[in-house]
Amino acid sequence: MGLAVSGGPDSLALLVLAAIALPGEIAVMSVDHSLRKEAEAEVALVESVCAALNVPFTPAKVHVGGGNLQAKAREARYTALGDWAIEQSLGAVATAHHMDDAAETLLMRLARGSGLAGLAGVRAFAHVPGYEDVPLVRPLLDFRKAELECVVEACGITPVRDPSNEDSNFERVRVRRHIAEHEWLAPEALARSAQHLAEGWRALEWYAQIDWEEMVTREDTDDAGFRGAPQYRYFCNVPRAIQVETVCRIVSELGGRVTRSEAGVAADRLWRGENASLGGVLARPGVEKVAKVGVEMRVWRFSSEPPRAVH
Template sequence: MDGLWPAEDRTGPLGLAVSGGPDSLAMLLLAAAVMPGEIAVMSVDHSLRKEAAQEVALVEAVCAHLDVPFMPVKVRVGAGNLQAKAREARYRALGEWAMELDLGAVATAHQMDDAAETLMMRLARGSGLAGLAGVRAYSHVPAFEDVPLIRPLLSFRKAELESVVASSGITPARDPSNEDVNFDRVRVRRHLAEHDWLDAQALAASAQHLSESWRALEWYAQLDWEEMVSRADTDDGGLGGAPQYRYYCNVPRAIQVETVCRIVSELGGRVTRSEAGVAADRLWRGENASLGGVLARASVEKVAKVGVNMRVWRFSPEPPRRTH
């Protein structure tokens, strides 16, 4: 905790997301031991299983024993990918709770085996560097950029956490979905267990290296944004006062993709990294591109302060389509 979330950076208590499973219960027990009086707990019932209410009650009982503030929340999971929608609803509840209580950060109980499984799953999907960076030790709660999200258990194996809970005399909850082979993660977990040459610790270390690489790329992308992108509120393409972004592009493709995504977002559009990559390839070849409701035009011009020709990409909202 000292390295991940130093005391001098803390602005409020640490909120723990505790499900009643062994990993999150271990996080609660460890946090109560090292940060007494500085934690609070939320337990989320996704309204997907009848056992969920009992699991929330288990967490409440443990918190009462440890004298830790507790908040139960019931959420509704939207249609679509069940695990993804449940995660989205859970993080939304955590973010709202953190803002309401002025928590300094929120912690989840992801551990080393989780990091290894996530890396394997994303490798199988052909994920880019952002995806392969996997379970990050420090980020922010999705859609709540002011709420830090930390994962203090990434150096623990699952078996270690199980032993922490067992030594306390608590019987943790067991989510049956963790044994359901219809989920990719369960199949990956079983594969890792069956092949000892796939070492979870080594895979988690690789994920950490990838995460550090991703942070370096984010840093460079921020520099690219600050130095090579400018905004003008007039447009030379007949769009009146619509905003336009000008991007002097002279960086590796991975940085281009991040900057294009950010420009499209600033103009109110939404685009995936894959779509931004296709657009960047077209622009690099001198072709125009359309993405996320934004029109991108490619040109080359001489930059006075450096005296060389550079690729210049201009981005504006797409004009409304004519209807007859």
């Protein structure tokens, strides 16, 4: 198992605990995002701890693009970790997200009006973003941050302190301070709610998979304007949340990209009997009889939009 270790107390605790629990079965990567001059020394600290624990170590240096700094850094970090996992044939990548992270993430996403997928938050099992064949595990979600700091202190290790964790320009820092200032916002309860939401999301994913297998068919036709163009027929008779997932998947199969919000708007139009265009895909509503049950159902047909005429 590969561990993402930054040199902070959370990830160093992950390293120490994993070295005890899985001796000889872990490797570590530490990523320098090229954002602070102290980063090289922090990577060197992780390397020294790995040497003391006899754990294989790989340093990585990435460059973060413009825009949302934290989001871009996260994207670059996961790309480095995903590539490393594939090159080293690792079984999974582990990060040190903990209970406080889960609580903060839930509040942040509630404030943004996120749907169930977003509110499910920091999940114990996922995939490295952009690498569907690389499992991502978060084994410390039952630990408070203070507990992890105690682990590192007990080992006599002095962790690094990222100044961005105290910078109130970042939303997460402001949310963290808000939780600390209000006792009724118990991180344990918030994290437990996030776990319940994650269970609900897994149930929705399971139902959406059944909807895909039983209610969606692919047909090769020239209906989209050129012979052999794929078309998907979707017999839709499920709650809106499932519709959104199935619409997203159909658009993806046709080579398009669409957000859940956009898919929801399209599903609403189709439900009202109106055409919808999204992600380069044209969707048209209708009603057809389902042969095997002998009843009429809504059917939505999806096909790639024909090329626009250029004059």
